[in-house]
Amino acid sequence: xxxxxxxxxxxxxxxxxxxxxxxxxxxxxxxxxxxxxxxxxxxxxxxxxxxxxxxxxxxxxxxxxxxxxxxxxxxxxxxxxxxxxxxxxxxxxxxxxxxxxxxxxxxxxxxxxxxxxxxxxxxxxxxxxxxxxxxxxxxxxxxxxxxxxxxxxxxxxxxxxxx
Numbered sequence: 001x002x003x004x005x006x007x008x009x010x011x012x013x014x015x016x017x018x019x020x021x022x023x024x025x026x027x028x029x030x031x032x033x034x035x036x037x038x039x040x041x042x043x044x045x046x047x048x049x050x051x052x053x054x055x056x057x058x059x060x061x062x063x064x065x066x067x068x069x070x071x072x073x074x075x076x077x078x079x080x081x082x083x084x085x086x087x088x089x090x091x092x093x094x095x096x097x098x099x100x101x102x103x104x105x106x107x108x109x110x111x112x113x114x115x116x117x118x119x120x121x122x123x124x125x126x127x128x129x130x131x132x133x134x135x136x137x138x139x140x141x142x143x144x145x146x147x148x149x150x151x152x153x154x155x156x157x158x159x160x161x162x163x
Contacts, residue, residue, distance in 0.1 A: 001091065004029055005079040009096075010063055011072025016109045017162040018101055019046065019138075022117040023077040023093070025085030033059050034073050037085075039143035042114065045152055046071075049159040069163045072105070074098065076113075076121040086144060087117040098125050108133055110162045115140030 006023050027037035035042035036059075043062060047054035050069055054062050066073065080093040101108060109132060113119035119137040129135055136159070139145055139152045 001081045001083050003079055003081050003092075006075045006077060006096070007032065007034060009072060009074035010034065010066070011074070011105070012067045012070065013105065014070055014107050015072040015105050016070040016107050017112065017159060018072040018074060018098075018105070018108065018110075019112045019114055019159075020098060020118050020122055021073075021075045021114045022087050022121070023075055023080055023082065023090060025142075027085070035141065037143075040141055041143065041149055041152065042141035044149065045138075045141050045156045046159070048153045049156045050163045051160065070107070071163065072101075074101075076118050076125065087115065090117070093121070095121060095125055098122060099127070102126070102129060102133060110134045110136055110159070112136040112138050112159060114138050115142065115145070 004023060024034065025037055028034060043054045052065060054065060074096060076095060076098055077093045078096045081091040082089045101111065111133065113122045123135060139147050139155055
């Protein structure tokens with residue numbers, strides 16, 4: 001089983017919201033782009049939440065729009081042994097220091113966890129956040145999560161408060 005190393009965070013210093021995944025899948029790691037797999041619903045869900053069509057944009061344009069909306073991206077896992085792309089296959093995880101987001105981004109108001117693996121790890125790493133920072137658990141944007149897109153989008157809509 002090979003060790004997979006995640007991507008660096010993408011954010012401006014004025015980020016108000018971070019969306020944290022677990023560890024990028026093989027397609028994203030190969031492309032060196034967050035949520036690169038064509039069946040992953042991340043860009044559609046986040047676009048719906050912020051009222052913009054992100055899916056048709058190029059990756060660089062998507063990141064530019066996120067920066068303008070003060071949204072950052074990262075993952076809770078820095079590296080792990082994993083066969084394939086499923087979170088259930090993650091072994092020997094080394095975590096990112098996501099607790100540093102709380103002081104590195106003074107305008108931060110929310111950290112959203114994309115999926116249950118991200119939420120479980122992220123909440124342990126962060127502990128009790130300061131009162132001005134909200135922790136939000138989101139249904140996974142992965143196509144492996146078979147909840148209908150409309151149901152996922154209804155939960156992801158809460159992110160609009162922080163944009």
